[in-house]
Amino acid sequence: MVQPRHVLPHHHPGPGRGRGAPGGLRRGRASVQHLLRRRRPHPGRRRRAPARLLPGRLRAVRLAARRRAGGRQHAGGARPRAVQRPPEDRGGDGGALRVTDAARVAVVGARGTIAGVAATRVSFHRYESGLLSAAEMADALRPELDEVAEVTAADFAGDHHTVAGLCALTRTVERTPADAVVVTTGTNELAELAYWLHLTLSRARPVVVTGALRPWTVIGSDGPANLYNAVLLAASGRTRPHGVVVMLNDEILAARDAVKSDTVRTHAFQSPGAGRLGTIDAARIRLQRVPVPDDRWTPFETSPEEIPKVEIVPGYLDAGPETLLAVANTGAAGIVLSGPLSPRQKRAARTLAGNGLTFVAAPHTNTGAAYPQEDAVIGTDLHPPKARLLLMLTLTCAKTPAEAKQIFTRESPLPVPGEDYAPRTSGEGVSLSRPVARNVVR
Numbered sequence: 001m002v003q004p005r006h007v008l009p010h011h012h013p014g015p016g017r018g019r020g021a022p023g024g025l026r027r028g029r030a031s032v033q034h035l036l037r038r039r040r041p042h043p044g045r046r047r048r049a050p051a052r053l054l055p056g057r058l059r060a061v062r063l064a065a066r067r068r069a070g071g072r073q074h075a076g077g078a079r080p081r082a083v084q085r086p087p088e089d090r091g092g093d094g095g096a097l098r099v100t101d102a103a104r105v106a107v108v109g110a111r112g113t114i115a116g117v118a119a120t121r122v123s124f125h126r127y128e129s130g131l132l133s134a135a136e137m138a139d140a141l142r143p144e145l146d147e148v149a150e151v152t153a154a155d156f157a158g159d160h161h162t163v164a165g166l167c168a169l170t171r172t173v174e175r176t177p178a179d180a181v182v183v184t185t186g187t188n189e190l191a192e193l194a195y196w197l198h199l200t201l202s203r204a205r206p207v208v209v210t211g212a213l214r215p216w217t218v219i220g221s222d223g224p225a226n227l228y229n230a231v232l233l234a235a236s237g238r239t240r241p242h243g244v245v246v247m248l249n250d251e252i253l254a255a256r257d258a259v260k261s262d263t264v265r266t267h268a269f270q271s272p273g274a275g276r277l278g279t280i281d282a283a284r285i286r287l288q289r290v291p292v293p294d295d296r297w298t299p300f301e302t303s304p305e306e307i308p309k310v311e312i313v314p315g316y317l318d319a320g321p322e323t324l325l326a327v328a329n330t331g332a333a334g335i336v337l338s339g340p341l342s343p344r345q346k347r348a349a350r351t352l353a354g355n356g357l358t359f360v361a362a363p364h365t366n367t368g369a370a371y372p373q374e375d376a377v378i379g380t381d382l383h384p385p386k387a388r389l390l391l392m393l394t395l396t397c398a399k400t401p402a403e404a405k406q407i408f409t410r411e412s413p414l415p416v417p418g419e420d421y422a423p424r425t426s427g428e429g430v431s432l433s434r435p436v437a438r439n440v441v442r
Helices: 056-069 134-139 163-175 190-200 223-237 322-329 343-354 382-397 402-408
Strands: 008-011 025-028 079-082 100-101 103-110 149-155 180-185 207-210 245-248 251-254 278-281 286-287 310-315 334-338 359-363 375-378 421-427 432-438
Touching: 008 343, 025 207, 103 134, 103 163, 103 223, 134 149, 134 223, 149 223, 163 190, 163 207, 180 190, 180 223, 190 207, 190 245, 190 382, 190 421, 207 223, 207 343, 223 245, 223 278, 223 286, 310 382, 322 343, 334 343, 334 382, 359 382, 375 402, 382 402
Parallel strands: 103 149, 103 180, 180 207, 207 245, 310 334, 334 359, 359 375
Antiparallel strands: 008 025, 079 100, 245 251, 251 278, 278 286, 421 432
């Protein structure tokens, strides 16, 4: 039991009086220490265990604190060392932390709310997005960011709101010399952008997409934490086999399943039906599920001039065929049907399908899948905007309706007979995945 350090009153002898004589009361330190009070040793006499004798986690924390006290400048010298997870994926929390050489992580900024600047610190919904550069956001997180990875940052110069801009973004990420890449963007297009990169990038290194629901400069902004955790996740390398992932609000989501479910809340992104891949709790990365791997998966080629036009047409009560006919007249090669069609829409869709138009039926609900009764219509469980992206890429390499259905279902180009797909390395040292002829043993 430890007694509090309260102040006890005692007699103070007046002038000319003895110690035991009565005098005025004053408040001061007790004349004797309470017998039950624990004596605290002097800080200078405390002995700390050597770092080499501590367990792995405590040793890492001790060494990190020592580096912070000694400075972090490493210009011209060795790279900083970081507290990281083992790269292998063993499920759960991945084991104890360890000290390893810091990975090179490149941050590619594509504007958005995360780079927004508000007029005041409490203007949560009134701000101008995209004013901060990726380098400014990364520098605001230093020196803590330097404990995680060797981070470089640059802004994407194109417009990622167009198909041509998405193709340019794929090439930018593909050619960036780094061990892992983090892409920051606005949350309105984040789910589509992440899935596009998931379909068009190789899986030779981790790619993490993040954003924010509040601008960078307001109180309680989720931008700094999201960017820091995205770099931490990318540097760990644990999501590399799973393709592009989304990281917001301490949650790791698969790019295929992530959807925006709220317009202002910081937990806006969810994976309805599928669930999250894992979480980030401070320095602990916990992967709770992993997607089913496909050894013969390969990315789609991205050439803006070859990508056909695909539109989304919603179905609703008593809807007329005018929207379907108007889209077909604009030269679209495919249409994604969102929700159940009205009888008049169904008749128009059958006519257009007979003329060579490709249809995909996508659910308009958060969970579930669409199972069309017509063989000419492809069913999916993807949300309509993502089904549109996949259909656009599918039509670039499909020669027949049956082939289009097969490519769309596997979400990857069909393997060429006699060829296998293996990573190759570009001249800049970035690993890309393209078809490479091999001798295949049948």
